[in-house]
Amino acid sequence: MPDKENTAIIQPVGAIEQHGPHLPLAVDSAIGMGVLGKALDKLEATIPAYALPNLNYGKSNEHSHFPGTIALSAQTLLAILMELAESLYRAGFRKLVLLNSHGGQPEVMAIAARDIHQKYGDFLVFPWFVWRVPHVAAELFDARELEYGIHAGGMETSLMLSLLPDRVRMERATCEFPPDLPPGSLLSMEGQLPFAWMTQELSRSGVLGDATIANREKGDLLLESLAEGCARAIAEVVRFRQPQK
Numbered sequence: 001m002p003d004k005e006n007t008a009i010i011q012p013v014g015a016i017e018q019h020g021p022h023l024p025l026a027v028d029s030a031i032g033m034g035v036l037g038k039a040l041d042k043l044e045a046t047i048p049a050y051a052l053p054n055l056n057y058g059k060s061n062e063h064s065h066f067p068g069t070i071a072l073s074a075q076t077l078l079a080i081l082m083e084l085a086e087s088l089y090r091a092g093f094r095k096l097v098l099l100n101s102h103g104g105q106p107e108v109m110a111i112a113a114r115d116i117h118q119k120y121g122d123f124l125v126f127p128w129f130v131w132r133v134p135h136v137a138a139e140l141f142d143a144r145e146l147e148y149g150i151h152a153g154g155m156e157t158s159l160m161l162s163l164l165p166d167r168v169r170m171e172r173a174t175c176e177f178p179p180d181l182p183p184g185s186l187l188s189m190e191g192q193l194p195f196a197w198m199t200q201e202l203s204r205s206g207v208l209g210d211a212t213i214a215n216r217e218k219g220d221l222l223l224e225s226l227a228e229g230c231a232r233a234i235a236e237v238v239r240f241r242q243p244q245k
Contacts, residue, residue, distance in 0.1 A: 001048065004092040008049040008237045011084060012036050013077075013109070015058035015102035018066035019152035020207035022172040024164070025068045027156055029056050032101030034163040035130050038227035039234060049234050055080065059105040063151075065200040074108050081112040089120050095237055096123065099230075101130045103150055103190065124242055133229030140218045145209055148177050150190065151199065153209015155222065162219030173211035178202035 001007055014029025024030070033054050043049055060071040072080075081098065088096060096116070098109045109127035116125045137155055138146060145154050160168050178189065179202065186193050189202075199206060 003048065005094040006048065006238055007093060008047075008095050008097055008234055009088055009093050010036060010049060010051045010097040010099050010234065011081075012051060012054040013058055013081075013098060013100045013102070013105070014054055014056055015060045015104070016056055017060040017063040017069040017071070017102075018206045019156065020172075020174060020205050020211060022169045022174070022211055023152050023157060023160055024167045026056070027152065027160060028058070028102040029054055030163055031156065031159050032099060032130055034159070034223065035101070035226045035230055036099055038223065039230035042227060042231040043234060047235050047238050049238060052084075058100075058102045059108055060102065062104050062197065063199050063206065065198065066206045074105075077105065077108050078112055078115075081108075082116060085112070085116045085120075085123065085125070089123055094123055095126075095240070097126045097128060097234065097237060099128050099130060103129070103131070124237075124240065126237055128233070130226065130230065133226060133233055135225040135229055136221055137225075140221060141213075144177065145213070148189070149209025151203075151206070151208040153207060153211055154213045154218070155209070157211040157214035158216070158219035159222055160219070161214060161216040162223045165216065170211075170214070173214065174205050174207050175210040175212050176203050176205050176207045177210070178208060 012032045014032045016025050019027045057070055057072050059074050059077050060069050063069040064071055100109045106129045113125035113127035141154055187195050
């Protein structure tokens, strides 16, 4: 590689956890890899960007009461990311994207990125959550699904119908939303003023959202938009220079 310092190395980070009765355990990992693979296909050949093998296990303790979930502690995941970054730095790379696809660990990605950059001042680290790249979910799902359909609901189920349709059992799809907060509450599950929660407190099935509204057409549109947004962001990483006063 002629210019390792400006080559984007992407570490996808997923999870293995229960996703209701209708989806497999590897949903987050499958979505992260599916979006990333399609994004890399969209990049021009002149843009140097490469994916590392997916980290399948993540911080999933909010789902620990549901069978099939395998969870790392935040400390363990952070240690893995730090040591991985050290290996990449020694190899001469200076740009690392932590492409997370599990909603329970964006904070770990952010801590890892800051600590890596603090340790190696010329190592640029980008802690991304795949659902934060530009996408069209708001055009396909209503406000309630966008707010509360965060686990095995309409969005994830639609994506899985696009990525791995033979692993989705739509006949077992269910709709289960968490209990409503008091009217006018400033608090939310994952908003500006969140509260800590465990999935078993909010759902009997493990589903948060309405999986019954999912279909492959929505999944194809959502996957295309996520991949396009991810590709644009990766191209920016390659061109990125750390702002300096």
